[in-house]
Amino acid sequence: MTPAAPPSPCTPDGDFRRVGVEIEFAAIAPQAAAELVQSHFGGQIERLGPHRLKVVGTPRGEFTIELDAKYAHPDDALVQKARERGDDEWLHWRLVLHNRTRELIGDAVAGVVPTEIICPPLPWPALGELDALFAALRVQGARDTRDSLLYGFGLHLNPEVPATDAATLLAHLRAYLILADWLREQIDIDITRAMLPHANPFPRDYAMQVLDPDYRPDLDTLIDDYLAANPTRNRELDLCPLFAHLRPDSPHALLHEELVKPRPTFHYRLPNAQLSQPGSATAEWNRWVEVERLAADADLLARRGADYLAHLRRPSVSRWLDRLREWMKEA
Numbered sequence: 001m002t003p004a005a006p007p008s009p010c011t012p013d014g015d016f017r018r019v020g021v022e023i024e025f026a027a028i029a030p031q032a033a034a035e036l037v038q039s040h041f042g043g044q045i046e047r048l049g050p051h052r053l054k055v056v057g058t059p060r061g062e063f064t065i066e067l068d069a070k071y072a073h074p075d076d077a078l079v080q081k082a083r084e085r086g087d088d089e090w091l092h093w094r095l096v097l098h099n100r101t102r103e104l105i106g107d108a109v110a111g112v113v114p115t116e117i118i119c120p121p122l123p124w125p126a127l128g129e130l131d132a133l134f135a136a137l138r139v140q141g142a143r144d145t146r147d148s149l150l151y152g153f154g155l156h157l158n159p160e161v162p163a164t165d166a167a168t169l170l171a172h173l174r175a176y177l178i179l180a181d182w183l184r185e186q187i188d189i190d191i192t193r194a195m196l197p198h199a200n201p202f203p204r205d206y207a208m209q210v211l212d213p214d215y216r217p218d219l220d221t222l223i224d225d226y227l228a229a230n231p232t233r234n235r236e237l238d239l240c241p242l243f244a245h246l247r248p249d250s251p252h253a254l255l256h257e258e259l260v261k262p263r264p265t266f267h268y269r270l271p272n273a274q275l276s277q278p279g280s281a282t283a284e285w286n287r288w289v290e291v292e293r294l295a296a297d298a299d300l301l302a303r304r305g306a307d308y309l310a311h312l313r314r315p316s317v318s319r320w321l322d323r324l325r326e327w328m329k330e331a
Helices: 030-041 075-086 089-109 128-139 166-187 189-193 205-212 219-229 242-245 279-298 298-312 317-330
Strands: 018-025 044-049 052-058 063-068 116-118 155-159
Touching: 018 128, 030 044, 030 052, 030 063, 030 116, 030 128, 030 279, 052 205, 063 205, 128 279, 155 166, 155 279, 166 205, 166 219, 166 298, 166 317, 205 298, 219 242, 298 317
Parallel strands: none
Antiparallel strands: 018 116, 018 155, 044 052, 052 063, 063 116
16 A cells, blocks of 8 residues: 655645654563564664663664653653762662662553553654564454454554644644544444543534634644534544644643644544554554645635535534545545
Protein backbone atom coordinates (compact mmCIF):
# COMPACT_ATOMS: atom_id res chain seq x y z
CA MET A 1 0.00 0.00 0.00
CA THR A 2 1.30 3.46 -0.93
CA PRO A 3 0.93 6.42 1.45
CA ALA A 4 -1.41 9.06 0.03
CA ALA A 5 -0.04 12.55 -0.53
CA PRO A 6 -1.71 15.20 1.64
CA PRO A 7 -2.64 18.58 0.14
CA SER A 8 0.33 20.15 1.95
CA PRO A 9 3.00 17.45 1.64
CA CYS A 10 5.96 19.58 2.76
CA THR A 11 6.92 21.99 5.50
CA PRO A 12 7.73 25.63 4.65
CA ASP A 13 11.39 24.54 4.53
CA GLY A 14 10.63 22.09 1.73
CA ASP A 15 10.99 18.90 3.78
CA PHE A 16 8.33 16.20 3.79
CA ARG A 17 5.99 16.59 6.74
CA ARG A 18 6.60 13.91 9.33
CA VAL A 19 4.28 11.51 11.14
CA GLY A 20 4.91 9.97 14.53
CA VAL A 21 3.27 6.60 15.20
CA GLU A 22 2.53 4.84 18.49
CA ILE A 23 1.29 1.24 18.55
CA GLU A 24 0.18 -1.06 21.36
CA PHE A 25 0.16 -4.85 21.32
CA ALA A 26 0.38 -7.89 23.59
CA ALA A 27 2.35 -11.15 23.87
CA ILE A 28 5.80 -9.70 23.10
CA ALA A 29 7.86 -8.22 25.93
CA PRO A 30 9.66 -4.86 25.50
CA GLN A 31 13.10 -6.52 25.22
CA ALA A 32 12.01 -8.77 22.36
CA ALA A 33 10.20 -5.90 20.66
CA ALA A 34 13.31 -3.71 20.94
CA GLU A 35 15.40 -6.41 19.33
CA LEU A 36 12.91 -6.59 16.45
CA VAL A 37 13.07 -2.80 16.01
CA GLN A 38 16.86 -3.02 15.98
CA SER A 39 16.78 -5.75 13.33
CA HIS A 40 14.72 -3.49 11.05
CA PHE A 41 16.26 -0.09 11.73
CA GLY A 42 19.72 -0.76 13.18
CA GLY A 43 21.03 1.27 16.11
CA GLN A 44 21.78 0.24 19.66
CA ILE A 45 19.49 -0.85 22.47
CA GLU A 46 19.63 1.18 25.67
CA ARG A 47 18.00 -0.32 28.75
CA LEU A 48 16.37 2.42 30.83
CA GLY A 49 14.67 0.02 33.18
CA PRO A 50 13.41 -3.57 33.32
CA HIS A 51 10.38 -2.69 31.19
CA ARG A 52 11.51 0.39 29.25
CA LEU A 53 14.12 0.47 26.47
CA LYS A 54 15.21 2.72 23.65
CA VAL A 55 16.70 1.93 20.27
CA VAL A 56 19.00 4.84 19.49
CA GLY A 57 21.34 5.73 16.66
CA THR A 58 19.06 4.55 13.87
CA PRO A 59 18.84 6.43 10.56
CA ARG A 60 15.25 7.30 11.45
CA GLY A 61 15.78 8.48 14.99
CA GLU A 62 14.99 7.11 18.44
CA PHE A 63 12.41 4.42 19.25
CA THR A 64 11.00 3.93 22.75
CA ILE A 65 9.65 0.51 23.72
CA GLU A 66 7.93 0.06 27.07
CA LEU A 67 5.12 -1.47 29.03
CA ASP A 68 2.25 1.00 28.88
CA ALA A 69 1.88 1.23 32.66
CA LYS A 70 3.18 4.17 34.67
CA TYR A 71 3.93 2.17 37.81
CA ALA A 72 6.00 -0.41 35.95
CA HIS A 73 8.77 2.19 35.55
CA PRO A 74 11.00 4.04 38.02
CA ASP A 75 9.84 7.51 39.01
CA ASP A 76 12.04 9.97 37.10
CA ALA A 77 11.85 12.61 39.84
CA LEU A 78 13.10 10.17 42.50
CA VAL A 79 15.89 8.91 40.25
CA GLN A 80 17.02 12.48 39.55
CA LYS A 81 16.91 13.37 43.24
CA ALA A 82 19.08 10.35 44.09
CA ARG A 83 21.62 11.38 41.44
CA GLU A 84 21.81 14.90 42.84
CA ARG A 85 22.32 13.61 46.39
CA GLY A 86 24.67 10.76 45.67
CA ASP A 87 26.05 10.67 49.22
CA ASP A 88 22.65 10.16 50.85
CA GLU A 89 22.69 6.49 51.86
CA TRP A 90 19.05 6.45 53.01
CA LEU A 91 17.92 7.85 49.65
CA HIS A 92 20.10 5.32 47.86
CA TRP A 93 18.42 2.36 49.56
CA ARG A 94 15.00 3.93 49.07
CA LEU A 95 15.77 4.12 45.34
CA VAL A 96 16.90 0.47 45.28
CA LEU A 97 13.63 -0.60 46.93
CA HIS A 98 11.62 1.68 44.65
CA ASN A 99 13.22 0.27 41.49
CA ARG A 100 12.74 -3.32 42.62
CA THR A 101 9.09 -2.66 43.50
CA ARG A 102 8.42 -1.09 40.11
CA GLU A 103 10.12 -4.02 38.38
CA LEU A 104 7.88 -6.49 40.24
CA ILE A 105 4.79 -4.47 39.34
CA GLY A 106 5.85 -4.61 35.69
CA ASP A 107 6.41 -8.35 35.89
CA ALA A 108 2.95 -8.80 37.40
CA VAL A 109 1.06 -6.77 34.76
CA ALA A 110 3.12 -7.76 31.72
CA GLY A 111 0.45 -10.13 30.47
CA VAL A 112 -2.35 -7.61 31.00
CA VAL A 113 -1.12 -4.17 29.92
CA PRO A 114 0.25 -3.71 26.40
CA THR A 115 3.75 -3.20 25.16
CA GLU A 116 4.01 0.09 23.28
CA ILE A 117 6.41 1.19 20.57
CA ILE A 118 6.73 4.95 20.21
CA CYS A 119 8.29 5.52 16.81
CA PRO A 120 10.25 8.61 15.82
CA PRO A 121 8.55 10.99 13.37
CA LEU A 122 9.04 9.66 9.82
CA PRO A 123 8.51 11.51 6.54
CA TRP A 124 5.03 10.47 5.44
CA PRO A 125 6.28 8.68 2.26
CA ALA A 126 8.32 6.36 4.54
CA LEU A 127 5.39 4.94 6.52
CA GLY A 128 5.80 1.63 4.69
CA GLU A 129 8.90 1.04 6.80
CA LEU A 130 6.67 0.84 9.87
CA ASP A 131 4.26 -1.47 8.08
CA ALA A 132 7.16 -3.89 7.59
CA LEU A 133 8.01 -3.69 11.31
CA PHE A 134 4.39 -4.25 12.34
CA ALA A 135 4.10 -7.27 10.03
CA ALA A 136 7.24 -8.72 11.64
CA LEU A 137 5.75 -8.18 15.11
CA ARG A 138 2.73 -10.22 14.06
CA VAL A 139 4.91 -13.02 12.70
CA GLN A 140 6.76 -13.11 16.02
CA GLY A 141 3.49 -13.59 17.92
CA ALA A 142 2.30 -10.07 18.77
CA ARG A 143 -1.44 -9.83 19.38
CA ASP A 144 -3.58 -6.86 18.44
CA THR A 145 -6.91 -5.46 19.57
CA ARG A 146 -8.91 -8.06 17.58
CA ASP A 147 -7.33 -11.01 19.38
CA SER A 148 -9.20 -10.70 22.68
CA LEU A 149 -12.11 -8.84 24.25
CA LEU A 150 -9.63 -7.84 26.94
CA TYR A 151 -7.57 -5.89 24.44
CA GLY A 152 -8.38 -2.30 23.52
CA PHE A 153 -5.14 -1.40 21.83
CA GLY A 154 -4.68 1.69 19.70
CA LEU A 155 -2.50 2.91 16.88
CA HIS A 156 -1.99 6.66 17.23
CA LEU A 157 -0.83 8.98 14.46
CA ASN A 158 0.88 12.29 15.15
CA PRO A 159 0.91 14.15 11.82
CA GLU A 160 2.98 17.31 11.75
CA VAL A 161 0.60 20.23 11.24
CA PRO A 162 0.84 21.99 7.86
CA ALA A 163 0.66 25.40 9.60
CA THR A 164 -0.09 26.74 13.06
CA ASP A 165 -2.37 29.70 12.33
CA ALA A 166 -5.90 29.64 13.73
CA ALA A 167 -7.60 29.39 10.32
CA THR A 168 -5.64 26.27 9.33
CA LEU A 169 -6.20 24.52 12.65
CA LEU A 170 -9.90 25.43 12.66
CA ALA A 171 -10.32 24.04 9.13
CA HIS A 172 -8.77 20.73 10.15
CA LEU A 173 -10.89 20.52 13.30
CA ARG A 174 -14.03 21.20 11.27
CA ALA A 175 -13.09 18.62 8.66
CA TYR A 176 -12.45 16.04 11.36
CA LEU A 177 -15.80 16.67 13.06
CA ILE A 178 -17.58 16.24 9.72
CA LEU A 179 -15.80 12.98 8.83
CA ALA A 180 -15.59 11.42 12.32
CA ASP A 181 -18.56 9.07 11.85
CA TRP A 182 -17.19 7.89 8.50
CA LEU A 183 -13.76 7.29 10.05
CA ARG A 184 -15.28 5.27 12.87
CA GLU A 185 -17.18 3.13 10.40
CA GLN A 186 -14.17 2.62 8.12
CA ILE A 187 -11.91 1.69 11.03
CA ASP A 188 -14.63 -0.48 12.60
CA ILE A 189 -13.73 0.59 16.11
CA ASP A 190 -13.21 -2.38 18.40
CA ILE A 191 -15.99 -2.84 20.95
CA THR A 192 -13.57 -2.77 23.89
CA ARG A 193 -11.96 0.45 22.67
CA ALA A 194 -15.41 1.95 22.11
CA MET A 195 -16.26 1.32 25.79
CA LEU A 196 -12.97 2.73 27.07
CA PRO A 197 -12.63 6.53 27.41
CA HIS A 198 -9.36 6.95 25.53
CA ALA A 199 -10.78 8.15 22.19
CA ASN A 200 -14.14 9.70 22.99
CA PRO A 201 -16.07 11.74 20.42
CA PHE A 202 -16.36 15.49 20.77
CA PRO A 203 -19.45 16.84 22.56
CA ARG A 204 -22.33 17.74 20.25
CA ASP A 205 -22.55 21.32 21.55
CA TYR A 206 -18.85 21.86 20.88
CA ALA A 207 -19.19 20.51 17.34
CA MET A 208 -22.04 22.92 16.71
CA GLN A 209 -19.98 25.83 18.07
CA VAL A 210 -16.97 25.02 15.88
CA LEU A 211 -19.00 24.42 12.71
CA ASP A 212 -20.97 27.64 13.03
CA PRO A 213 -19.85 29.70 9.99
CA ASP A 214 -19.70 32.81 12.21
CA TYR A 215 -17.13 31.15 14.50
CA ARG A 216 -13.82 32.78 13.54
CA PRO A 217 -11.61 32.63 16.64
CA ASP A 218 -8.06 33.83 16.94
CA LEU A 219 -5.58 31.23 18.17
CA ASP A 220 -5.96 32.01 21.87
CA THR A 221 -9.75 31.88 21.66
CA LEU A 222 -9.60 28.60 19.72
CA ILE A 223 -7.39 27.10 22.44
CA ASP A 224 -9.48 28.45 25.32
CA ASP A 225 -12.76 27.25 23.78
CA TYR A 226 -11.30 23.81 23.10
CA LEU A 227 -10.07 23.37 26.67
CA ALA A 228 -13.33 24.64 28.15
CA ALA A 229 -15.36 22.11 26.17
CA ASN A 230 -12.78 19.28 26.29
CA PRO A 231 -10.96 19.31 29.65
CA THR A 232 -9.39 15.92 28.88
CA ARG A 233 -6.74 14.18 26.79
CA ASN A 234 -9.25 11.50 25.88
CA ARG A 235 -10.57 12.78 22.58
CA GLU A 236 -10.36 10.96 19.27
CA LEU A 237 -8.43 13.97 17.94
CA ASP A 238 -6.45 15.26 20.91
CA LEU A 239 -5.20 18.82 20.42
CA CYS A 240 -3.60 19.19 23.85
CA PRO A 241 -0.02 18.39 22.70
CA LEU A 242 -0.32 20.93 19.87
CA PHE A 243 -1.75 23.64 22.11
CA ALA A 244 0.88 22.94 24.80
CA HIS A 245 3.52 23.47 22.09
CA LEU A 246 1.93 26.68 20.82
CA ARG A 247 1.23 28.15 24.27
CA PRO A 248 3.88 26.82 26.69
CA ASP A 249 3.01 29.57 29.20
CA SER A 250 -0.71 28.78 29.25
CA PRO A 251 -2.16 28.72 32.78
CA HIS A 252 -4.40 25.77 31.95
CA ALA A 253 -3.32 22.79 34.08
CA LEU A 254 -4.20 20.22 31.41
CA LEU A 255 -1.50 21.52 29.08
CA HIS A 256 1.11 20.89 31.77
CA GLU A 257 0.14 17.33 32.69
CA GLU A 258 2.94 14.76 32.58
CA LEU A 259 1.35 12.77 29.77
CA VAL A 260 0.81 15.79 27.52
CA LYS A 261 3.94 15.98 25.35
CA PRO A 262 4.17 19.37 23.60
CA ARG A 263 4.72 18.94 19.86
CA PRO A 264 3.56 20.60 16.62
CA THR A 265 1.28 17.72 15.64
CA PHE A 266 -2.29 16.56 15.68
CA HIS A 267 -2.67 13.59 18.07
CA TYR A 268 -5.08 11.27 16.25
CA ARG A 269 -6.05 8.56 18.73
CA LEU A 270 -8.97 6.85 17.00
CA PRO A 271 -7.50 3.89 15.02
CA ASN A 272 -7.33 0.33 16.33
CA ALA A 273 -4.00 -1.46 16.52
CA GLN A 274 -4.49 -4.09 13.81
CA LEU A 275 -1.22 -5.89 13.16
CA SER A 276 -3.13 -8.52 11.22
CA GLN A 277 -4.18 -5.87 8.68
CA PRO A 278 -1.48 -5.46 6.02
CA GLY A 279 -0.14 -1.93 5.80
CA SER A 280 -1.94 -0.75 8.92
CA ALA A 281 0.10 2.43 9.45
CA THR A 282 -0.30 3.45 5.81
CA ALA A 283 -4.00 2.56 5.78
CA GLU A 284 -4.70 4.79 8.78
CA TRP A 285 -2.60 7.59 7.33
CA ASN A 286 -4.56 7.41 4.07
CA ARG A 287 -7.82 7.76 5.99
CA TRP A 288 -6.40 10.74 7.86
CA VAL A 289 -5.45 12.37 4.55
CA GLU A 290 -9.17 12.54 3.70
CA VAL A 291 -9.52 14.94 6.64
CA GLU A 292 -6.70 17.09 5.29
CA ARG A 293 -8.19 17.10 1.79
CA LEU A 294 -11.52 18.34 3.08
CA ALA A 295 -9.81 20.95 5.25
CA ALA A 296 -7.92 22.27 2.22
CA ASP A 297 -11.07 22.82 0.12
CA ALA A 298 -12.71 25.89 1.68
CA ASP A 299 -15.89 25.84 -0.44
CA LEU A 300 -16.50 22.13 0.04
CA LEU A 301 -15.74 22.41 3.75
CA ALA A 302 -18.33 25.17 4.12
CA ARG A 303 -20.99 23.13 2.32
CA ARG A 304 -20.26 19.94 4.26
CA GLY A 305 -20.20 21.93 7.50
CA ALA A 306 -23.64 23.39 6.79
CA ASP A 307 -24.95 19.90 6.04
CA TYR A 308 -23.51 18.52 9.25
CA LEU A 309 -25.00 21.34 11.31
CA ALA A 310 -28.37 20.49 9.80
CA HIS A 311 -27.78 16.85 10.70
CA LEU A 312 -26.95 17.73 14.31
CA ARG A 313 -30.38 19.28 14.64
CA ARG A 314 -31.98 15.96 13.65
CA PRO A 315 -31.95 12.66 15.58
CA SER A 316 -30.97 10.19 12.83
CA VAL A 317 -27.32 9.13 12.63
CA SER A 318 -27.98 6.62 9.87
CA ARG A 319 -29.00 9.28 7.35
CA TRP A 320 -25.76 11.15 8.02
CA LEU A 321 -23.67 8.02 7.48
CA ASP A 322 -25.47 7.42 4.19
CA ARG A 323 -24.51 10.89 3.01
CA LEU A 324 -20.91 10.43 4.17
CA ARG A 325 -20.65 7.17 2.24
CA GLU A 326 -21.96 8.86 -0.91
CA TRP A 327 -19.51 11.76 -0.58
CA MET A 328 -16.50 9.54 0.00
CA LYS A 329 -17.36 7.44 -3.07
CA GLU A 330 -17.35 10.65 -5.11
CA ALA A 331 -14.01 11.86 -3.68
